Structure formats: structure tokens, C-alpha cells
Amino acid sequence: MTEKYETHEHDVLIIGAGGAGLRAAIEALAQGARVGVVCKSLLGKAHTVMAEGGIAAAMANVDAADDWRTHFRDTMSGGKFLNNWRMAQLHAQEAPERVRELEQWGALFDRTADGNILQRAFGGHTFKRLCHVGDRTGLEMIRTLQDRGVHLGIDVYMECAITRLLKDGERIAGAFGYWRENGRFVVFKAKSVVIATGGIGKAWRITSNSWEYTGDGMALAFDAGAELMDMEFVQFHPTGMVWPPGVQGILVTEAVRGEGGILRNKDGERFMERYDPERVDLSTRDVVARAIYTEAKEGRGTEHGGAYLDISHKPAEYVKKKLPSMYHQFRELADVDITKGPMEVGPTCHYMMGGIRVDAETARSNVPGLFAAGEAAAGLHGANRLGGNSLSDLLVFGRRAGLAAAEHAKQAGTPSIDDAQVDEATGEMIEPFERSTGESPYDVHRDLQETMQNYVGIFRSEEDLKHGISEIQGLKDRAAKVHVDGSRLFNPGWHLARDLKSLLTVSEAVALSALERRESRGAHSRIDYPNYDELWGRQNNIIRREGETMRLSQRPVAEIPSDLRAILEEKK
Amino acid sequence: MPNATFRIFRGDRNNGDLIEYQVPIAPGMVVLDALHYIQAHDAPDLAVRWNCKAGKCGSCSAEVNGRPRLTCKTRLDALPLDEPITVQPMKSFPVLKDLVTDVSWNYRVNKKIPPFTPKPDVEWKMDQREVDRVQEFRKCIECFLCQNVCHVLRDHEKVEQFGGPRFFVRVAGLEMHPLDALSRTELLKDELGIGLCNITKCCTEVCPEDIHITDNAIIPLKERVVDDFYDPVRWFLRKLSGKERT
Numbered sequence: 001m002t003e004k005y006e007t008h009e010h011d012v013l014i015i016g017a018g019g020a021g022l023r024a025a026i027e028a029l030a031q032g033a034r035v036g037v038v039c040k041s042l043l044g045k046a047h048t049v050m051a052e053g054g055i056a057a058a059m060a061n062v063d064a065a066d067d068w069r070t071h072f073r074d075t076m077s078g079g080k081f082l083n084n085w086r087m088a089q090l091h092a093q094e095a096p097e098r099v100r101e102l103e104q105w106g107a108l109f110d111r112t113a114d115g116n117i118l119q120r121a122f123g124g125h126t127f128k129r130l131c132h133v134g135d136r137t138g139l140e141m142i143r144t145l146q147d148r149g150v151h152l153g154i155d156v157y158m159e160c161a162i163t164r165l166l167k168d169g170e171r172i173a174g175a176f177g178y179w180r181e182n183g184r185f186v187v188f189k190a191k192s193v194v195i196a197t198g199g200i201g202k203a204w205r206i207t208s209n210s211w212e213y214t215g216d217g218m219a220l221a222f223d224a225g226a227e228l229m230d231m232e233f234v235q236f237h238p239t240g241m242v243w244p245p246g247v248q249g250i251l252v253t254e255a256v257r258g259e260g261g262i263l264r265n266k267d268g269e270r271f272m273e274r275y276d277p278e279r280v281d282l283s284t285r286d287v288v289a290r291a292i293y294t295e296a297k298e299g300r301g302t303e304h305g306g307a308y309l310d311i312s313h314k315p316a317e318y319v320k321k322k323l324p325s326m327y328h329q330f331r332e333l334a335d336v337d338i339t340k341g342p343m344e345v346g347p348t349c350h351y352m353m354g355g356i357r358v359d360a361e362t363a364r365s366n367v368p369g370l371f372a373a374g375e376a377a378a379g380l381h382g383a384n385r386l387g388g389n390s391l392s393d394l395l396v397f398g399r400r401a402g403l404a405a406a407e408h409a410k411q412a413g414t415p416s417i418d419d420a421q422v423d424e425a426t427g428e429m430i431e432p433f434e435r436s437t438g439e440s441p442y443d444v445h446r447d448l449q450e451t452m453q454n455y456v457g458i459f460r461s462e463e464d465l466k467h468g469i470s471e472i473q474g475l476k477d478r479a480a481k482v483h484v485d486g487s488r489l490f491n492p493g494w495h496l497a498r499d500l501k502s503l504l505t506v507s508e509a510v511a512l513s514a515l516e517r518r519e520s521r522g523a524h525s526r527i528d529y530p531n532y533d534e535l536w537g538r539q540n541n542i543i544r545r546e547g548e549t550m551r552l553s554q555r556p557v558a559e560i561p562s563d564l565r566a567i568l569e570e571k572k
Numbered sequence: 573m574p575n576a577t578f579r580i581f582r583g584d585r586n587n588g589d590l591i592e593y594q595v596p597i598a599p600g601m602v603v604l605d606a607l608h609y610i611q612a613h614d615a616p617d618l619a620v621r622w623n624c625k626a627g628k629c630g631s632c633s634a635e636v637n638g639r640p641r642l643t644c645k646t647r648l649d650a651l652p653l654d655e656p657i658t659v660q661p662m663k664s665f666p667v668l669k670d671l672v673t674d675v676s677w678n679y680r681v682n683k684k685i686p687p688f689t690p691k692p693d694v695e696w697k698m699d700q701r702e703v704d705r706v707q708e709f710r711k712c713i714e715c716f717l718c719q720n721v722c723h724v725l726r727d728h729e730k731v732e733q734f735g736g737p738r739f740f741v742r743v744a745g746l747e748m749h750p751l752d753a754l755s756r757t758e759l760l761k762d763e764l765g766i767g768l769c770n771i772t773k774c775c776t777e778v779c780p781e782d783i784h785i786t787d788n789a790i791i792p793l794k795e796r797v798v799d800d801f802y803d804p805v806r807w808f809l810r811k812l813s814g815k816e817r818t
Contacts, residue, residue, distance in 0.1 A: 042621070043679065044714055045629045103696055106688030106749065108703050108710055115697030133707065139628065140710060150679075151687040158679075181668055210623040244600020250626045329626055332645055333600065442612040486617030489584065490669040493616025 005185040005422065010036040010155070011409035012402070013175060013190035015162050015217060018046035019138075019391060020374025021196035022145035023098075023398030024405065025154045028194075031406035036188060037149070038157045038177065040212050044146050047198050047210060047375075048394065051138025052253035052325065053122060054130030055102075055395070056388030057095035061116040063127035068092040069567045070126050075389060076568055078124040078284050079353075079382020080522040081537065082230065085560045086360035087380040091389070091396050098395035099131050107144040109133055121258045124284040124386040135253045135323045141391060160186065162216065163498055164425040165193060165224040165370070166417050172224070172369030173415035176425040180495065183488020185426055191412040192405035194363075195221055195356060195372040196398065200234075200506045202499075204349035204457075205449040208240055208251040214499040215506030217376040221356045222505055226365040228543040229378040229555070230354035231506070232513035232524045235385055236458050238288035240348025242306040247333045249348040252309065252326060254387040256343075257281045259322050261311040263292070264342070265300040271307070286384045286523045289347040293458050296346065306346030312339055347458055351390065353381040353523065354513070357542065363401035369408060369415075373401035378540075383522025432497045438483030441496040448475050448503060456511050461528045465515040472508050479504055505550075512552050513541040573597060576648055577656040578606055580618070585667045590658060591615075603643040603659060604632050607671070619670035627780060630715030634671045635660045640717045642780050662720040675716055681735050684763055688746055689754040702750040709745035709789060711781045714738065718775035718785060724768045735764030737775035737785045744789035747796065757800040760793055767797070 012028040014021045017039035028035045039046060058071040071092035076083050103109065103117065109131050110118040119128045133140040150156070162177040166187070174189040197217030201209025222228055239252040257263070263281050265271045275291040276283035283291075292307045302308055311319055316339035320327050323338070330336040330343055356365050356372035358379060363371045374394045381389065432438070455468030479500045484493050519533035520526050539554040560568070576597050579590040593614055595606040607620050623629040625644045632643040636659055637651065643659070651657055665673035718737035724730050735743075743756050743764070760766045775785045783789070799806055 041623055041631065042675070045623045045631050047623075049629045049713075050624045050626070100696070104690060106746070106752075108698075108706055108749070111698055111700040111703055115699055133710070136628070136711065139713065143710065147682075147687055150683060158676075181672075210625070210629075212623065245598050246601050246605040247626070325626075325628060332627070332647075333602070335600075440612075440616050442616055446612070484616070490619035490672050491617040492611055492619060496616075 005187055007187045007189060008036060009189045010034045011190065012036070012192045012194065012405045013038065013188045014194045014196055015175065016046065016196035016198060016374070016376070017043055017156065018048040018196060018198055018374065019141055019145060019394030020398035020401070021194070022142070022149050023395050024194045024196060024373055024402030025149050026145065026152060027399045027402030028406040029152050029154060031403060033406040033409050036155045036157060036190070038160050038162055038175070038188065040159065040161050040180070042158050043156050044142055046142060047213065048138045048142045048391070050208070050210070050251065051141070051391055052135040052251065053255040053258060054120060054132030054137045054388050055095070055099055055141070055391040056122070056125060056129050056386065057099045057131055057392055058092060058127070058129060059096045059099065059117060059119065059131065061112055062119040066127035066129060071095070071129065072564070073568055073570070074125050075380070075386060076382070078384050078386040080384060081382065082521065082540065082557060083382030084360055084379035085558060085564055087397070089564060090360060091380055091392060094396045095392040098392065098399065102141060102144050102395070105144050105148045107140050109140070120255065121282060122387045123254055123257065123279070123282045123288070125388065130258065130388040132255070134321070135255050135325050137391065161495065161498070162220065163429060164421070165220050166421050167224060168415035168417065170368055171412070171415065172367060173417050176422060178429060181490055183491065183494070185429070187417065187422060189415065189417060191409040191415060192369050192371060194401045194405050195370070195376045196374050196401070197376045199352040199375040200503070201349045201352070203448060203452045203503050203507045205453040206240065206249040207349040208237060208249055209349065214503050216499065216502045217372065218355055219502035219505040221365060221367070221370060221372065222509070222543070222545055224367055224370065225545060226367045226370055227357040228355065228509055229357040229540050230382070230513070231509040231543055232517050232541060233353035233383050233522060234349060234510060235285055235351035235353060235523050236289040236347040237350035238285055238292050238347055239309055239345035241334065242344050242346040243304040243334060250329070251348065251350065252343060252345050253323070254285070256309055256311050256323060256326060259311065260314055261309050263288070264308045264310060265295045266302055267300060269300070271295050271300070284384055285387065289458060290525060292345070293347055302344045304344055306344045308342035309345045310342035312341055351375060351385055353383065353385055354378045361400065362404035363397050364404055364408070369412060371401045371405045373397040383524060429498065432482055432484040432494065435481065435483045438481045439478065441479070441482045441484070441493055441500055444475055444478045444482060444500055445496060445503070448500070448507060451475065452507055456507070456514060459525050459527050460514050461526065462515065465511055469508070469511045469515065472504060472511060476504050508550055509543045512550060513543060516541055516552055576606065576653050578610070579656045579658045580610070580670070581660040582618070582670050583667070584669050588667070592656065597648055597653070601648045603636055603641070603646040603648065603657070606648070607643060607659070619668070619672040621672055628713060630713030633662055633715045633717050633720065635662060640720050640778050642715055642717070645780060662716065664720045664726045665716070677731055678714070678716055678719060678738060681739050682742070684759065685739065685743060685746070686754055686756060686759070688749060688752055690751050691753040694751050696751070698750045706745050706748050706750070708783055709741045709748070711783055712738065712741050713781060715780060717778045717780065721774040721778045723772060723774065730765065730768060733765040734768050735766070737790065739764060740766060740793055741783060741785055741789045744793055747793065755800070757797045761797045761801055766790065766794055769794070
């Protein structure tokens, strides 16, 4: 049964319209490519809009001693040296120029007294490095990129979801998807495809991520033959809201601590002094998340099982000026005035360090014509990401992906797409309507979130992970049999039925990689292997598809050249 | 746990009804939580837009008990629970399905606005006080609630002649940018129809970001249009020099 579908043709198709996707689109357009951007939500609503604290770039506007070398060292050290060193180098070197570019496109950052872009302190950064706009930096960034892209003439396909990458032999040929509004199918023919779909947080129950974060891009790339890397490294942000229940997991920006906020347990003890006496509250996220979790588990937590985060010692006007959305968020959703009393916070699944394995310079994957940037790609952050390095990642590698994708398109011939692939993709989407019985996709999603929360969380063990993997197998069977009610018109249940498959693919990849890495490093903490292991410090876990199964292997971490090694050793 | 009764619009642009659902009340619950509960338990095909659930993305706009709101910030404990809570789509935009409306018109209006155009050879330094004024406009999360309540759009449906408060805020952010060189007053007068606004301040009242849309964006822009087009001296100088405002 071949259902009628519309077709669009581009040189470069970008999946995802957050910071990475939009920056890639702008760059590919500048290279003269015909660019299409597909996004699941309306333009300007992508996850980037929720980024709060700032963009890390060694501009040295506040601390004159800062430079790319220190940023590079901080990033590698925060990532426990599992990072792709070349990505960390390019990122540190290029971030300042990418920020200046944003300003020249109309972004308005907070200012220093002498009129430059103001920078604030953040966890793991040696110097005040985060360029920011109060606590709504992501909004400023996405609006600037969005308006720039629209003005340059990108074609944006809003509320359109991609369910499959199409191939012509080994190379990428485009993508298949559906319009959320009317459920009709659409085929995009493209010489290059850039995955910029963000992360996977919706696999956990407590998360700062929106419904969009279902690991689509990683799962699509995996299905198309791309390698995934470092999938065990999932960042739990130390400070999510914990009360009331409906807001559990919503992000409380690290800028609260950057502006002087202090963490305390229920006894009033400043407990971070015990976990990291040097950096205290501004330690890296992996350390702070484990500390809060441990305090609560050992009976020193707050009423709702978290820690207190207090900024009320600062003048009220200062707090409102520097953290306006935190002030409103707590006042309106939790009845807490943060200028007068502490917030209750606890860890929340926030960011995926792992993702599609890419080349540092070009962001290309191992599938010809397929590129990836931003959270969907792996490498820059290693075992743990520093706050503020995400927004700079989007700009630096979004641009590089757009550039390389456009160059690839110039050399590549027009791909052809055979009907069989489209028919198969269509059949997969229609299936859940054709079953007369079956459970709701919402039930399967809820159980997956419980499984990941309980067995593949902050602290891991062989027993838990094995249990989690077996649960995931059962959930895969259930997901294959869900039933969907209603029509194809804007039907969230139907959409979730498809998203579940992506969620299960990435969940399995996370659990398998976590089981294999028998050590603790960065965001990956094994209670049965609590220490660093020298061998594991020299290799990345790689996941790829072999037939219908997921195959795990290891790949050596690239050797750091001696000049960069010298930078790392300057202050150890 | 006591229940709240919801009456939610289910339907499309041709027809629809308010359908009743029961939702158990949890502490601190917001209307969007209730909509998610209904999706998970009773109506998996209930169409709702949302993303951040924290008032940052502006996706989940709807009319709760007739009042345009972000459903993620509308607490149940602020509503009378002894009567059903009605949730309907924004009235000024065509319904696609249930609570989801067609807001694509806004994106078409946005395309008409010339982007930030820096002064030539500018030094990229700005004073925080100048930036403060513009940052107010940059807070806009594009929830389109201001467009939804604006009489010119809601009652008079002048979508072809009028840009609406959202885009006056956007133009204000560009016009008052300390380093922008372009004048957009002609666009405001002709294409965006700012003269149609009779400053009833409905947009300001409904803004979840507390942007003083009328006082800080629309009125100063109206003054600029008057200066440029209705002040005879300025009009003459403008004709004479052919220059854009700097």
C-alpha cells in the first residue's frame, strides 16, 4: 500500500531547530546550499529556549587572565579526560567568536561597567566565563538565531516529525516523517542530513527535559548505521525542583550558585565542604548531584527529599535582576519567595554527554552524508559536561556541521529513494491504528521512566543494570504492540507510540554501556566499581547496529598531542 | 484525594464540544498537569501544545475559564474547584484540534520585519541602562496571548492590516537597540497598522512576562511614527535628505 505523500528536496536537511540546528542552517545557507529545517515543535520552542545560565566563552571581559587554554583545560578536566581533545580545543578556541557573532546579529547580553559582555562564574570554570542574559540566555540565543535564519530565507517545516532516515546504498538520501497537524506523510530528499535533535531525558521520570527529548536523532542515526558513543554518560543536574509534585525535575539554574547561592542540608550544614572543599557549591555537576543524593539518602535531606539552596542573603533587588525567571518560577509554582528563603532542590536528568560519534572538524558521522551537532553528538564533554559549555557547543559545532554538510552536498550527486523504504516507513506508522487491542503508549512510557529512574540512575550497579536491561527488553515487546485511538489529526498518543521506539533504543544503549564500563568516572557512578580504572580511562564505549541487535565495542581515546598535554599539566 | 472536574474543548475547526473529565487534585497542580493526566488516563489523543512546563517557552496558551493563560502557570488552587474548569483554545486563532490552534499567521508577520542592522563601523559597547530597556522586550516568549486578546485581532479580525502587540514588542526591541541603524516606522504605519491600536492595554494585562507592552513598546513607537510622518518639519527634512532615521 503506497499512500500518497508530499516530497521536498534540499541540499541540506537539518533535523531539529534548537541552537545547533539553526546555527547549522545559517552556515549552510551562507555556503549557498538549499536548506530545509524540520522541527517537532513550533519554531523557537526547542530546548535551547530553556537554557538559563549562559554561554561559556573565554572572552576575558571580567577575568583578564582567561584564555582558550584555560577553557580547554577546564573542559577536559570536567570531562575526566574522556573528551575528544580536538573538539575540546576547537570549542574553546572558537566560542568567543561565535558569541561576538550572536551579538552582531542582535543578541543583547548583560554588560560590564565598561560596556562589554558580562561574564559570570559557573561550576568547574576557573574564571568568570559565562556570557549571559539574566537567567534566560537560551531564549536570547534562540530568538537571535531564529530571526537571523528566517531573514536569510531558511525553509522551516514546523511541527513535523522525522521517523526514518532514508538511504541510497550506503549514503544518506533524505528522511521520512509526518506532519503533526494532519498526520500526512512527507519525504525529504537531501544530499546531506544534519541531526540536531538534542537529548534523551524523557526516558527518566524526573527530568528537566520536555516531551521532545526522546532521543529521536540518535535512534534514527543508529538505525541508519551510525555509531553511538559514550552512551553511559547521562548528566543529572544537581538542582531540579522537588516540590510540588507537578514541577518535580524542572530546572533550577546553576546561576543561582554562580551568583552566590549556598547548598545546605536539613541540619543547616554547608555539606559541599565535605564533598569538594576547594570548589564547594561550584563543584562540577556530577559531584554536586551525587552529594545531594547522598545527603538525602543518609537522612539529612529536606522534607521532600532534596537539599536547600539559598540565595536570600543577597539583596532582593539583585536576586530579581540576575535570576528573574527563578524568582517567578518559585513564587508562582512553589509558593516560595527566593529572596526571603531557601529553595528545595534535588537531582534531575538533564543532559546527554553521549550520542552520535562524529569527526571533530566536520561533525560527520560514519554514514556518508550524515552529520550531527549539539547534544545529539558525542565527544566534546567526555564523562561530564560543564555548565555553559552546551550553548557554546551548539554554536561552534552547529556552524561546523552546517559548513561540512553544505560542502558535502556540493560534491554529492542527487540521491534516489526507492519506494520500498517509504512503504516500510509508512507501514510502521499506520500499524498502531490497525491493532484493535493493545495498551496505551502512555502506560509503556510511564514504566520505562520508572525503570530508568530506578535501575539506570545516578548510582549504578551490575545487579540494577542487568535488571534494567531485562525490563527494557520486556518494554520493547510491549511497545511493539501498543494500540492508538482516534485519528491521525494532531494525536499525541500516536506520536508517543513512535517516540517510544527511539526512547527504548537509547535506553538500551545507555544501560548496556553503563554495565560494560566497570569503573566510576564523571557522571557514571558504579557503586560496585567506585574508582577510576586506567584502562577505561583510555577507551570509549561504541554502540552500533548489527542486523537487529545492538553491538557494543570499545575504541581507544585519541592520543592528546604534546603541546595540548602541556596545557593540561600546567595546573593539575 | 478530591477530584476536579474539567470541561475541555474537543473538536476541530468544523465542530466540537466541551467534554467532561475528572482529575485527582495534587498539591501545587497546574492546568497543564491535569491535561497530561487526561492524556495518560482517558484521552491519549487530546491535542495540547507544551514544551518546558515552566513558563519559558510560551507553547501551552489556552483559555481557562474564559481567561487567556499559560496552562503551565495556572494553579488549580487559584481556581474555584466547586464548579467545572473549562479549557478552550485561544479564540483569535483557527482551531486545528482540541486546544491546538493555527498560529502560523504570527510567523508570516514576523517575516515582514527587517532584522537588526548595526550602524556601520560600530564599537560593540553598550551601557547596561540602555540594554535594560530593550531586554524587557526581549523577554517575550511568543505565547501569543497578547495577540489573542487584542481587540483589533480578536473582534475585528484585521489580520491583513495589523501586526499585533507581539510584533510591536519585537519592533520596539529593534528600534530601541542602542546600535541599530534602521528605521521601521514606515513598516509600523503601513504594514503593521500601529494606528489601529487604541491602547486599551489588554495585551499588557495578559502578558505572562510582565512586559509593559502598551506603555513601553506601543506608545513610544506610535510617537516615533507621528514624529516621522505627521510632524511637518521632520517630514520635510526627511524628504529633503532621503535619509533613514539614525
